[in-house]
Structure formats: structure tokens, C-alpha cells
Amino acid sequence: xxxxxxxxxxxxxxxxxxxxxxxxxxxxxxxxxxxxxxxxxxxxxxxxxxxxxxxxxxxxxxxxxxxxxxxxxxxxxxxxxxxxxxxxxxxxxxxxxxxxxxxxxxxxxxxxxxxxxxxxxxxxxxxxxxxxxxxxxxxxxxxxxxxxxxxxxxxxxxxxxxxxxxxxxxxxxxxxxxxxxxxxxxxxxxxxxxxxxxxxxxxxxxxxxxxxxxxxxxxxxxxxxxxxxxxxxxxxxxxxxxxxxxxxxxxxxxxxxxxxxxxxxxxxxxxxxxxxxxxxxxxxxxxxxxxxxxxxxxxxxxxxxxxxxxxxxxxxxxxxxx
Amino acid sequence: xxxxxxxxxxxxxxxxxxxxxxxxxxxxxxxxxxxxxxxxxxxxxxxxxxxxxxxxxxxxxxxxxxxxxxxxxxxxxxxxxxxxxxxxxxxxxxxxxxxxxxxxxxxxxxxxxxxxxxxxxxxxxxxxxxxxxxxxxxxxxxxxxxxxxxxxxxxxxxxxxxxxxxxxxxxxxxxxxxxxxxxxxxxxxxxxxxxxxxxxxxxxxxxxxxxxxxxxxxxxxxxxxxxxxxxxxxxxxxxxxxxxxxxxxxxxxxxxxxxxxxxxxxxxxxxxxxxxxxxxxxxxxxxxxxxxxxxxxxxxxxxxxxxxxxxxxxxxx
Numbered sequence: 147x148x149x150x151x152x153x154x155x156x157x158x159x160x161x162x163x164x165x166x167x168x169x170x171x172x173x174x175x176x177x178x179x180x181x182x183x184x185x186x187x188x189x190x191x192x193x194x195x196x197x198x199x200x201x202x203x204x205x206x207x208x209x210x211x212x213x214x215x216x217x218x219x220x221x222x223x224x225x226x227x228x229x230x231x232x233x234x235x236x237x238x239x240x241x242x243x244x245x246x247x248x249x250x251x252x253x254x255x256x257x258x259x260x261x262x263x264x265x266x267x268x269x270x271x272x273x274x275x276x277x278x279x280x281x282x283x284x285x286x287x288x289x290x291x292x293x294x295x296x297x298x299x300x301x302x303x304x305x306x307x308x309x310x311x312x313x314x315x316x317x318x319x320x321x322x323x324x325x326x327x328x329x330x331x332x333x334x335x336x337x338x339x340x341x342x343x344x345x346x347x348x349x350x351x352x353x354x355x356x357x358x359x360x361x362x363x364x365x366x367x368x369x370x371x372x373x374x375x376x377x378x379x380x381x382x383x384x385x386x387x388x389x390x391x392x393x394x395x396x397x398x399x400x401x402x403x404x405x406x407x408x409x410x411x412x413x414x415x416x417x418x419x420x421x422x423x424x425x426x427x428x429x430x431x432x433x434x435x436x437x438x439x440x441x442x443x444x445x446x447x448x449x450x451x452x453x454x455x456x457x458x459x460x461x462x463x464x465x466x467x468x
Numbered sequence: 469x470x471x472x473x474x475x476x477x478x479x480x481x482x483x484x485x486x487x488x489x490x491x492x493x494x495x496x497x498x499x500x501x502x503x504x505x506x507x508x509x510x511x512x513x514x515x516x517x518x519x520x521x522x523x524x525x526x527x528x529x530x531x532x533x534x535x536x537x538x539x540x541x542x543x544x545x546x547x548x549x550x551x552x553x554x555x556x557x558x559x560x561x562x563x564x565x566x567x568x569x570x571x572x573x574x575x576x577x578x579x580x581x582x583x584x585x586x587x588x589x590x591x592x593x594x595x596x597x598x599x600x601x602x603x604x605x606x607x608x609x610x611x612x613x614x615x616x617x618x619x620x621x622x623x624x625x626x627x628x629x630x631x632x633x634x635x636x637x638x639x640x641x642x643x644x645x646x647x648x649x650x651x652x653x654x655x656x657x658x659x660x661x662x663x664x665x666x667x668x669x670x671x672x673x674x675x676x677x678x679x680x681x682x683x684x685x686x687x688x689x690x691x692x693x694x695x696x697x698x699x700x701x702x703x704x705x706x707x708x709x710x711x712x713x714x715x716x717x718x719x720x721x722x723x724x725x726x727x728x729x730x731x732x733x734x735x736x737x738x739x740x741x742x743x744x745x746x747x748x749x750x751x752x753x754x755x756x757x758x759x760x761x762x763x764x765x766x767x768x769x770x771x772x773x774x775x776x777x778x779x780x781x782x783x784x785x
Contacts, residue, residue, distance in 0.1 A: 194649035195620075300738040330505040330739050331676055335720040335732035342729055357649065360679075364722035365729065383728060401654035403679025405721050407702045410683060417658055418651045420605070421619045 147221055148182040149351050150206065150319055155179045156214035157198070157205050163426065173425045175201040177375035178215070180452070183319065186345065188352040190366035190383065192359065192398070196422055197372040199355045203321045206353070207241055208232065219319075237267065240312035244324035246304035250296040256282075256307050257292040263314040281310040285340060302333035309340065313348070321353045326361060338365060359402045363387050368458075371395045374425060374433035377452055381459030391461045391468060394434045432464070440465045471496045471670050472517065472638055477530035477540075479512050479521065484742050486525070487512050488694040491768065494638065499664065499671045501681040501702070503717075504691035505739050510674050513691075514640045516540075517672070518557055519547040534638060552579035556631035560643035562623035566615040572623075573599065573611025576630045583634065598629040602659055621652035628659065635667050642674045657683055678721060682706060690714050693740065693750030700773030710773070710780040713751045749777070757781075 157176040163169035176198040183189045191199045204210035206217055208224070217224045219235055227235065240263075243249045250259050257278050264274045282289055285306040296304050305325065312320055322341070326334040342365065344350060356362050362369060363383060370380040371392065379392040390396040397416040404413070418437045429435045432445040444464050452462045472494040479487035487509040494500045504510040515521050517532055517539060532539040534554060539547070551557075556579075559565040566575055577595035580586040586594060592611075599607035602625040615623050624644065631639055644660070645653040661684060664671055673684060681688055682702065689699040690711065698711040709715040719733040737754040746752055748763040755762070757779045766776040 194651060302738055331678075332505060332717060332720055332735040332739065335722070335734040338722070339732055339734055342731070359650065360722045360724055363724055363728060364726075364732065387724065397651055401650045402724070403653070403657070403677065403683045404724065405678035405682050405706065405718065407682040407685075407706050415654065417654050421621050421652070422649075 149185050149187075149220060150353070151182040151218045152202075152206065152215065153180055153218075154215040155202065155205060155212065155217065157201050157210050158213040161426070171426055174375050174428065175210075175425065176205065179372070179375075179377055181370055181377070181380070183351050183353060185318070185351055186349050187368065188345065188354055188366045190354040190356060190362040190369045191372060192356060192362055192369055193372035194357060194398075194422060196374075196425060198375040199372050200323055202372070203241070203323050203353060203355050207239065207321060208236070237263075237315045238318045239321070240315065240317040240319075241321045241323065242305075242308050242312050242325045245328050246301060246308045247296070247328075249308050250304060252296055255293045255295055256287070256299070259296075259307055260310045260314060263311060267315060277314065281313055284313065284344070285310045300333075301329050302336055305329060305333075305337050306340065309337075309344070313344070316348075317350070319351045319353065321355070323355045324357070325354075327356070327358060334361070341365065359387075359399060371398065374422065374428055376433055377460070377462065378434065379459075379461045381455070385459060391455055391459070391466050392434075392463050393438050393440050393466065432462070469496045470494070471498075471535060472672065473531075473533045474513065474517070475531045475533075477513065477516060477532065478528040479509070479516055479525055480528050481525050485528075485745075486694055486742055487516070490530070490691070490694075490696050492689050492696060492699070494670050494672055496637070497664070497668045497670050499673060499684055499686045501673045501675060501685035501688045502691060503675060503678070503681060503688060505676060507693075507739055507741060508691040509694040510691050511642055514557070514642055514672060514674055517638075517640060518551060518555065519544075520557075549583070552636075553583045553585075553634050554636055555638045555640065556634065556636040557640040557642065558624075558627045558631050558644050560646050562627045562647070563615060563620060565627060566623055568615055570614070571612050572615060572618065572626045573607075576611070576626060576633055579630065579634050585634065594633060595629070598633045599626070601663075602626075602629045602632075603655070604629075621648055621655065624648060624652075624656055625659070628656070628663070632663050632667060632669065636669055638670050638672065639664075640672045640674070643676070644673070645680060646675070646677070653680075660684065678706075678718065690717070693745050694742065695750055695776065696768060696774075697751065697777070698773075698775040699768075700770075700775075704773050708782050710770075710775040710782055711751075711777045712755050712757060712779075712781055714775075715781050716756075 155176055159173045161171050161173055163171045179202055193199045201210050205212050260278050260281055261274050287306050326337050366383045369383045369386050371378050373394050379395045390399050397418050400416045420437055423436050431447050432450050435441045435445045450462045450464045452460050455461050455468050470493045474492045477490045490513050502510045573595045577591035580591040596607045596611050604610050604625055645656050685702045688702050688705040690697050692713050698714045716735045735754055748765050752758040752762040761778045766778050768774040768776045
């Protein structure tokens with residue numbers, strides 16, 4: 147049984163349009179997403195801004211309204227839970243956001259920030275103090291930093307504090323929303339190593355939301371590629387990177403700037419035309435049709451289904467079969 | 469031929485030294501990447517060239533020349549004559565760098581009108597032409613739109629159009645693709661590369677992304693703690709880095725061809741803030757090979773490939 151499974155998740159936001167805000171329209175930020183995460187697995191959700199990857203994470207956390215579909219955590223349907231039951235589920239599911247500066251209260255000490263989830267869940271004070279020490283050691287913070295405030299720490303140390311706080315209640319799943327993209331390059335690898343080590347030691351599962359594909363390639367077991375609110379391809383990371391099937395995945399991977407000047411001019415690079423279409427007015431057929439080099443007439447009118455390529459891989463494309 | 473020459477530039481804020489003795493040059497038509505992490509002084513070096521240092525920041529010493537013109541001692545009126553004419557700059561955040569209340573076409577045309585290089589009518593026509601050149605569809609109608617009506621990638625194209633319309637000799641690009649998605653980044657890099665080939669504009673490219681450097685730069689200049697630690701041709705820097713910081717920086721990058729989930733190389737410690745910079749070699753606190761010699765400040769040595777280290781790595785290139 148998978149730890150988390152999401153079926154046909156939809157998150158739609160009503161928006162006002164028109165010159166005087168008198169028109170009504172709907173942004174389909176997430177429009178039918180399916181995904182599963184196993185115990186001790188890292189699933190990366192990848193895509194460009196506006197593709198719905200963060201909204202998917204927020205919906206799982208209960209931070210965005212679910213318009214349709216179901217979210218199951220350890221087999222329990224999250225939509226049918228009472229408030230008390232939800233609070234219990236949230237202990238198992240924590241989040242690490244991109245920007246550690248805004249994720250920490252500047253007026254609280256490091257120890258107070260890490261202790262917060264424990265206080266909310268009514269742990270006895272003596273136990274909290276011991277647990278905070280243990281967590282600080284676990285994430286590689288020095289215990290004499292307990293009484294410092296976030297302002298006195300570097301970006302990498304702050305992200306360690308955020309990770310310690312997320313681990314406080316022994317969660318099973320951590321949703322990491324761009325956890326290293328605000329950090330300096332020399333610090334990114336420290337935090338990625340920490341996340342990998344914690345997963346090994348604690349048996350954690352990660353939903354890893356990111357746009358940096360070389361980071362994703364390094365950390366994720368499986369990857370889901372999203373475009374305009376839908377999944378266009380998914381499968382084991384190594385296979386998807388070696389042999390992308392969907393034209394968008396192919397373009398995305400070919401666009402990664404590689405740190406090797408000897409490859410300049412030698413790589414086959416697919417430069418997509420134009421921008422992401424407005425989510426207010428997405429294409430009728432395949433969401434990628436406006437930028438696809440392989441588009442055929444059927445792609446304009448019909449939406450391709452997400453269909454299996456192999457036992458572990460799926461794609462949403464009429465043209466490319468494998 | 470050297471276009472931009474920065475000699476021994478130092479910038480400080482009060483007592484705090486932020487850029488410390490930077491020497492760097494950019495040849496005509498050349499793309500030089502200035503690489504470093506936050507606080508390394510790369511953006512301040514660029515702003516010094518533009519004469520745009522903020523309040524409280526002063527150039528303590530050093531000289532900056534662009535061709536014949538001396539920029540470091542130039543008056544405000546001389547600088548505004550050069551800016552947008554001989555030197556142009558594009559910034560990381562296209563949306564906040566454009567005036568939200570002025571149609572984008574007028575913002576592209578502005579530098580031509582300000583510098584008296586064209587009448588309003590001609591400038592408008594040239595602006596539309598430039599917007600077409602940077603790949604904006606329907607440039608006539610787009611030119612009348614406000615920045616908020618365009619996407620981030622489009623706004624960056626507008627910035628590039630505004631920078632290139634005066635055919636500057638030098639373009640300073642400060643993290644031009646950092647705020648953009650990968651597929652848009654690929655478009656912008658391709659565009660910048662095509663425009664420089666066409667106009668012969670030199671680029672000082674400020675970035676922390678070694679992938680972008682490898683795609684675009686002819687030469688690389690690596691900064692750490694307000695100093696240049698290494699500079700040389702792009703192939704040499706990637707293949708045979710001599711400064712330990714450059715080597716470690718390249719080693720930290722996750723590569724597409726390696727085993728996933730292995731331990732990534734990590735540079736120990738944190739990027740120090742300027743008040744914590746050690747005297748002598750700035751990298752000694754994070755280096756894997758410091759000795760007593762490193763309490764002295766190493767000078768840049770070498771010719772085409774220069775590095776500032778007493779214990780350089782690897783073999784001579």
C-alpha cells in the first residue's frame with residue numbers, strides 16, 4: 147500500500163476578469179492529477195511556474211481548497227475526516243518551504259521555533275527540551291545556537307532549523323517545496339545531503355517540488371512532469387531523463403544548462419517557441435499543443451489521456467508512443 | 469582589444485570593505501562571466517561600472533575605464549551620457565525593473581530619445597523593430613501594452629530590447645535568467661548569444677549558475693569574499709581549476725551522468741558575511757589545505773589563467 151495516493155485531484159480558483167472585474171472565470175491550477183508515493187520513496191513533481199506543482203503540494207497539506215478528487219494518506223480518505231482526526235494526520239505530514247527567512251518567526255529563538263509543533267501537540271516541557279536538543283543534533287546544528295534568533299544564522303543554517311521543526315513530530319511524509327532554490331550553490335549540496343541522510347535514517351518519504359532538474363535527477367526515485375495543471379509524463383527518474391517520451395519533457399531536459407563548456411554547440415537542444423498559455427484560457431485539446439513541434443490536428447481538438455508506456459511509466463501524448 | 473578595464477577596484481560601506489582590489493577586463497565583443505555566491509561582491513563590481521552604487525557605498529580606490537573614457541572619476545552628466553548609450557544593463561527581475569505605468573514600446577525607445585539619437589517617431593519605429601528582433605509576436609500591438617500585461621519571459625525580452633537598441637559596446641547582465649523557467653531561459657540565452665554575434669556587444673555576465681557560464685561565456689572570473697580568486701578561459705576554468713574554491717564549487721554540482729542519491733560533495737561551513745572575512749586569504753576558513761602562509765593575502769598570479777592561491781590544486785595548465 148502506498149503512503150500517499152492522490153486521485154484525479156482538482157484545484158480550481160474562481161477569478162474576476164474583465165475591465166471592471168465583472169466577469170467571472172475559473173483558473174484550473176490543478177486539473178486532474180494522479181500520483182502515489184511509497185514508504186521511503188522520493189517523488190519529484192517538476193514543471194515551470196504556473197504548472198500547478200506547488201498547488202498540488204498545498205492541496206495535499208490542506209492549504210489549498212480541493213475542488214475535486216481524493217487524497218488518501220495511509221489508505222484514509224482525508225476529505226472525510228473530522229477536525230481532530232485531521233490534526234492527527236497532519237502530525238504525519240510536514241512541509242519545508244523554499245525561503246527559510248520567511249518561514250521562521252524572526253522574534254523567536256531557534257529552540258522556540260523547533261519546539262512549536264511539540265507545544266501545539268501538548269508535549270510536556272521537559273520532553274520538549276530534550277527533543278529540541280536531539281533534533282538540532284540530527285540536522286547538524288550546534289546546540290549552543292539554541293537561543294539565537296534566525297537573523298544571526300546563515301541561509302543554510304536557517305533551512306536546517308526549518309527541517310528540524312518539520313521533523314519534530316516524527317512525520318512519515320515531508321513535502322519539500324523548492325527546499326534548496328533560495329540557497330547559495332555551495333550550501334545547496336549540504337542540504338541535499340542532509341535530506342538524503344535523514345531519509346535513510348528515519349525512513350521518510352518526500353514529495354519534492356522543484357524546477358531545478360539536475361537537483362531532481364539527483365534526489366528523486368520517481369518523477370512527475372506537470373504542464374498547465376496536468377501530468378504529462380511520469381516514471382522512474384533515471385528512465386525519464388535517459389529517454390523522455392513526452393515532447394515537453396524532452397524540451398525541458400534538453401534545456402538544462404550543463405556545466406561543461408566542451409558540450410557547447412554539440413548538444414541537441416530543443417528551444418520551445420513562446421510562453422506557457424494563460425491558465426485562464428488553456429488550449430482545448432492537449433495543453434502543450436501551442437508549443438509542441440509534433441502537434442497534429444487531433445492534438446488541437448482532443449485531450450490525450452494519461453496512458454501507460456511500460457509498467458512503471460505513463461505519458462499523455464497522441465503522437466509519441468514510446 | 470580591451471574594452472572595459474577594472475584596476476584594483478575597492479568598494480566600501482563605511483568601515484566595511486565589500487569589494488577588495490578587483491582587477492578584471494573585458495575585451496571588445498567578449499563574454500566574461502563574473503561568478504560568485506551572494507556577498508562575493510560581483511553585483512557591486514558591476515554597479516561600480518555603471519556608476520549606480522547606492523547610498524553609503526563608495527569607491528575607495530581603483531580605476532574603471534571603458535575604451536578611452538575614465539568611468540571611476542566621471543561626473544554624473546558624463547555617466548548619464550554613457551549609460552543606455554555605450555553601456556547598458558539588464559537585471560534579474562524584469563518585472564520590477566520596468567516602469568509599470570509606461571507602455572513597453574516607449575521604454576524600449578527611451579534611450580534613443582534621451583540621448584538624442586532619434587526623433588520620437590523614428591525611435592518608435594526602431595523600438596517596434598527591436599521588439600520583433602527579440603522574438604515578441606505582434607510587436608506593434610505589444611508595444612502599446614504595459615509590463616503587467618506581459619509574461620516574465622516577455623518582460624525580460626523587453627529589457628533586452630531596451631538594452632540592445634542603442635547597440636551598446638558593453639552590456640552588463642546581472643543574473644539575466646535566474647528568475648526564469650528553464651525553457652524560457654534557453655530562449656533568452658540563445659537570443660543574447662545571437663544579438664552579441666550580430667552587434668559585437670561585449671557582455672559582463674553576472675551569475676551563480678555554472679551551467680549558464682558554460683553555455684555563454686568566453687572567459688570566467690570567480691569571486692569570493694570581495695576578491696577575484698581565479699580567472700581564465702572558460703574551458704580551462706572548468707577542466708583545470710587551480711583555486712580550491714573554484715574546484716570545490718564545480719564539484720558540488722549534481723551532474724546528470726552520475727549515480728543518483730550518492731553523497732554530493734559539499735563545501736564545509738557557510739558563506740561568511742563581510743564583517744567575518746578573515747585577513748589574508750578569504751577562503752582559508754573553508755579550504756581543505758590552509759597553512760600558516762594563508763594568513764597573508766595571496767596575489768593573482770599567472771597570465772591568461774590567473775589564480776590567487778599559495779597552494780593551487782592540480783597541474784599547471
